[in-house]
Amino acid sequence: MTSVVATNQTILVVGGGISGMTAALEAAETGKQVVLVEKNPYLGGRTAQLYRYFPKMCHPTCGLEINLRRLKANPRIQVLTLAEVTGISGSKGDYTVNVKIAPRFVNENCTACGECAKAVTAEIDDAFNYNLGKIKAAYLPHAMAYPQRYVLDPSIIGTADAEKARAACKYNAIDLNQKEEQVSLKAGAIVWATGWQPYDAEKITPYRYGEFPNVITNVEFERLADPHGPTGGKILRPSDGKEAKNIAFIQCAGSRDENHLRHCSRFCCMGSLKQTHYVQEKYGDEGKSTIYYIDIRAIDRFEDFYAKVKANPNVSFVKSKVARISQDKDGNPVCWGVNTEGYKRYSNTHDLVVLAVGMEPAVKGVDIPAEVMSDSSGFIMADPKNAGIFGAGCATNALDVNRAVQSATAAALRAIQVVNKVARAEA
Amino acid sequence: MSDLNQQMAVRYKNNFLKEIEEQAEMGNWVKMCMQCGVCSGSCPTNFHPGWEHPPQEIFMMIRAGKRDEVLNSQSMWMCTSCYNCYVRCPRKLPITHIMHGIAEYAYRLGRAPKMQPTLHLSKAFWNNCTKNGRVNEVKLTQSLYFKDGLMAGIKMGLAMKDVALGLVKAKRLNIMEALGGGHKCKDVNGIHKMLAKARELEAKRKGRQPA
Numbered sequence: 001m002t003s004v005v006a007t008n009q010t011i012l013v014v015g016g017g018i019s020g021m022t023a024a025l026e027a028a029e030t031g032k033q034v035v036l037v038e039k040n041p042y043l044g045g046r047t048a049q050l051y052r053y054f055p056k057m058c059h060p061t062c063g064l065e066i067n068l069r070r071l072k073a074n075p076r077i078q079v080l081t082l083a084e085v086t087g088i089s090g091s092k093g094d095y096t097v098n099v100k101i102a103p104r105f106v107n108e109n110c111t112a113c114g115e116c117a118k119a120v121t122a123e124i125d126d127a128f129n130y131n132l133g134k135i136k137a138a139y140l141p142h143a144m145a146y147p148q149r150y151v152l153d154p155s156i157i158g159t160a161d162a163e164k165a166r167a168a169c170k171y172n173a174i175d176l177n178q179k180e181e182q183v184s185l186k187a188g189a190i191v192w193a194t195g196w197q198p199y200d201a202e203k204i205t206p207y208r209y210g211e212f213p214n215v216i217t218n219v220e221f222e223r224l225a226d227p228h229g230p231t232g233g234k235i236l237r238p239s240d241g242k243e244a245k246n247i248a249f250i251q252c253a254g255s256r257d258e259n260h261l262r263h264c265s266r267f268c269c270m271g272s273l274k275q276t277h278y279v280q281e282k283y284g285d286e287g288k289s290t291i292y293y294i295d296i297r298a299i300d301r302f303e304d305f306y307a308k309v310k311a312n313p314n315v316s317f318v319k320s321k322v323a324r325i326s327q328d329k330d331g332n333p334v335c336w337g338v339n340t341e342g343y344k345r346y347s348n349t350h351d352l353v354v355l356a357v358g359m360e361p362a363v364k365g366v367d368i369p370a371e372v373m374s375d376s377s378g379f380i381m382a383d384p385k386n387a388g389i390f391g392a393g394c395a396t397n398a399l400d401v402n403r404a405v406q407s408a409t410a411a412a413l414r415a416i417q418v419v420n421k422v423a424r425a426e427a
Numbered sequence: 428m429s430d431l432n433q434q435m436a437v438r439y440k441n442n443f444l445k446e447i448e449e450q451a452e453m454g455n456w457v458k459m460c461m462q463c464g465v466c467s468g469s470c471p472t473n474f475h476p477g478w479e480h481p482p483q484e485i486f487m488m489i490r491a492g493k494r495d496e497v498l499n500s501q502s503m504w505m506c507t508s509c510y511n512c513y514v515r516c517p518r519k520l521p522i523t524h525i526m527h528g529i530a531e532y533a534y535r536l537g538r539a540p541k542m543q544p545t546l547h548l549s550k551a552f553w554n555n556c557t558k559n560g561r562v563n564e565v566k567l568t569q570s571l572y573f574k575d576g577l578m579a580g581i582k583m584g585l586a587m588k589d590v591a592l593g594l595v596k597a598k599r600l601n602i603m604e605a606l607g608g609g610h611k612c613k614d615v616n617g618i619h620k621m622l623a624k625a626r627e628l629e630a631k632r633k634g635r636q637p638a
Binding site: 206252256257258259260294319320321322323324336337338339340343345 | 461462463464465467468469480481483484514515516517518519
């Protein structure tokens with residue numbers, strides 16, 4: 001049974017991505033008690049799934065490692081993984097929250113030795129790599145996963161595979177009797193940091209994502225470029241495993257579009273500019289990138305990053321929203337449209353098309369079990385009606401990592417003010 | 428060129444965007460275009476001759492005040508009303524309707540290209556349909572087939588005779604309508620009154636003399 005120590009001076013943080021981790025750490029480091037609830041079996045969220053950050057082109061694992069060290073060193077944070085909030089009642093300064101915890105089937109004895117994965121034969125979709133490959137049904141979500149413990153997929157429970165995994169474990173870490181738990185806890189304030197999801201590219205029908213194997217999304221491209229990804233860091237196209245050296249990036253795939261996402265997702269221009277670096281890095285002068293754009297929004301101080309990419313002769317820019325994509329007999333995607341600089345028609349053949357899909361709030365269409373105001377895109381707005389519930393990171397707006405961290409720090413501060421008030425009232 | 432053309436050119440001096448917004452149907456949407464180019468890329472007439480300016484270029488020309496170039500253009504008349512641009516436009520501009528609105532306005536000003544087949548069809552259909560409140564298929568077909576002369580019309584008629592016979596058999600076409608006035612709606616006068624009223628209201632809304 002999971003035990004959680006929480007009072008109405010505790011801050012609950014929902015979502016353990018970069019925003020949730022930041023909010024939890026900032027609050028805990030001022031001396032507050034924090035419970036961090038994460039749906040996945042690991043922390044880090046979508047940041048952990050990136051290959052590199054812009055603008056410095058460093059690896060997210062580095063930033064995450066710093067946060068994980070802060071987390072491990074802080075006794076005031078309790079982390080619940082595989083956990084989801086199912087109900088919130090009460091009011092600002094006195095919430096009661098119900099949390100559902102799914103079984104991991106692996107306990108604290110796990111040393112991440114990997115013997116269970118060797119024993120198991122069943123395979124499941126590799127969700128961490130956006131289902132680009134398969135993994136064993138006993139798995140460590142990713143190399144830097146925290147908690148550093150394996151997970152047994154519920155699909156093998158009750159099968160011979162589960163028994164094999166249990167038998168293979170030398171540390172008595174596999175517990176097949178774990179059950180789903182319901183935990184109720186108190187909280188004074190809640191930080192809602194459930195992040196974002198990539199827009200469903202299949203809805204942009206002229207781009208034929210899901211139908212043409214060589215049309216992929218920007219988040220999938222991150223995994224292709226990552227040495228820990230399904231291709232070991234080689235940029236190979238899905239249809240035939242050929243090296244993709246001529247890559248098209250289509251901006252505003254879903255964003256700034258009344259038929260899809262109303263808002264500008266902000267990060268995708270920088271994301272694609274960053275990804276042209278991957279192409280350059282892997283293939284040198286043989287790697288060609290073409291960016292199709294409406295306008296490049298290299299927000300804030302990133303204009304010089306854009307200028308540098310623009311100066312690269314291997315990167316070309318076409319000012320046009322691609323109208324449609326077709327496929328030639330060799331499986332190459334062909335982009336059709338009109339270049340609005342001079343109104344020239346084009347039909348360009350590429351090895352691979354990367355759709356720079358936008359950010360959709362993960363809270364969209366999900367019932368937050370409390371009254372929380374959201375804008376027309378589904379992002380949480382700052383509103384007095386939200387009382388002691390504060391949005392943070394990409395649950396509130398389309399943000400890059402840098403801005404998400406700022407937003408999370410701000411949310412932590414607001415939550416701290418609420419629990420301070422509670423503390424003063426009770427003193 | 429018509430008096431209306433002169434009148435409008437004076438009224439909207441140097442502000443063609445405003446002229447289109449107020450005078451062309453759906454013209455008030457033009458300023459919403461963000462020049463992404465998806466309409467042009469989606470246009471099926473894209474790779475055909477005669478396609479001078481794609482929609483988004485037309486919209487930019489309107490904003491740039493290129494009055495003569497826009498009003499004399501063939502482009503609006505090339506629209507096949509496939510609605511690809513309309514459904515794909517990220518700003519939800521009713522592009523197909525805007526193109527028709529500009530075309531109609533150019534025609535009202537007497538600026539539409541002469542002998543334009545789409546214009547010819549539109550006029551023939553409108554006159555035919557509003558006369559009796561019902562379309563006289565035989566006369567409409569005749570006016571289209573014989574547009575380019577007697578021999579061309581006969582040739583076209585022969586080429587289409589199987590289709591015509593099929594329509595006759597299915598009672599969708601009555602050959603006798605070539606002689607008489609054709610079928611009518613119950614209240615032809617009522618239709619004419621409604622159209623006259625609509626014209627009056629349009630003229631009032633657009634600040635023009637009733638046509």
